[in-house]
Amino acid sequence: MRLLLVEDELEMATALSAALGRYDMILDHAPSLDHALAALVNHVHDGIILDRQLPDGDGLSLIPRVRALKSGIPVIVLTARGTVDERVRGLDMGADDYLAKPFAVEELLARIRALMRRSPDIAPMTARIGKLVFDFDGRQAQVNGQLLDLPRRELLVLETLARRQGRTVQRSTLEESVYGYDDEIQSNSLDAHVSRLRRKLADTGAGVEIHSIRGVGYLLRPSP
Amino acid sequence: MRLLLVEDELEMATALSAALGRYDMILDHAPSLDHALAALVNHVHDGIILDRQLPDGDGLSLIPRVRALKSGIPVIVLTARGTVDERVRGLDMGADDYLAKPFAVEELLARIRALMRRSPDIAPMTARIGKLVFDFDGRQAQVNGQLLDLPRRELLVLETLARRQGRTVQRSTLEESVYGYDDEIQSNSLDAHVSRLRRKLADTGAGVEIHSIRGVGYLLRPSP
């Protein structure tokens, strides 16, 4: 479990990090909205703990952007502003919970657990690269909401690449997940599938490309 | 939206009922655990507001039974016992939120909205794709208000596809929900059902099509 803490006070961050660590949770720390956005783009988080008072704006403004990026992530807002109106506003902005400072760490942990408990059902496991959206649950790829009609092998290739988006997938790994451990292949069929997939991605303007690294493997990335 | 309030104080109940009514929510009132259980069995609720102090026991004891009955329902606990320990305990018992009395009605409403927003059970009781309306509760399909008279297997196929509308349903998944886990099928009966279903959907002009993805499965989508 990996959470993102958006909070400018270092003290609070280290304290929470320690507390969460005891429950095998990883806490990434972003001290500003900008950092938070960058972190969200680059990593996959299971939840967000959000302070409102940040050097570059109100934390609440992050929520719509989080929802646009990955709709299902639970968001807990922490704040010194604890009036009823503030709380109502925070919740209606899309926060899943709202906790006023000072709070007990125990309670925060319990509320995180409560949210996590119910989130996995919803979290649509999807990856976004360029205009491409890969839905791991539905096992399908979309471009601009348009379904990419891919046959089995090509789908498997894209799925594995999307799962490790941006990082290199070794040729052997790819072969393994496209064919079985036992199924063998005695030709360049894999290359053929990659080739056909490339054409379809380009034709639909998916904004992604399959980059090949000689002697190593492939990786999926936004096209320039 | 229909909520169940489990609370023995009549005053609180009427006040909440009035407040929720203004947001088009229906509030059922159960003054005790027994009443609550009866109500849960007889009706379908989208959420539960639970007081702890009840004439026949602690409200928290209801949670496991609720989860057993309908696992996904959001539960908000209201209580006068507002210590951190109590809150942690309530949340860890399975509550989704915990609000200490006295509280502002506005905040309760906001928290209800936040929970409803992410509750998968709100997931419409009916699905609409093209001119087709599938009613999951009544287990029937309609086109232009006209009932589609489908035999059992075909209905199961359509139901499963409609439930995941637009997303791919793997062949194995479909087999599992149309036949049992144990029931086996040794022919292409599934294809046959799909075929017959397709014809009926086309004949009635439902505006939907069952698209097949070779080697993967099927998906239901509006026809072009």
Add this chain to the structure above:
DNA sequence: TGCGCCGCAACGTTGCTGCAATCCTCGTCG
């Protein structure tokens, strides 16, 4: 007993897929 759903199987059809031949690209070494 009649009707209709269902599993089954036969057969037609489609289009994915592995293969291989050919072309391309890049790094390396003489």
Add this chain to the structure above:
DNA sequence: CGACGAGGATTGCAGCAACGTTGCGGCGCA
């Protein structure tokens, strides 16, 4: 600096597995 080789890309093709369709017989149900 140019040629060569290895790894990669592309594409046509043929086989075949997966899917579509249809008719039949049995079984359950009214």
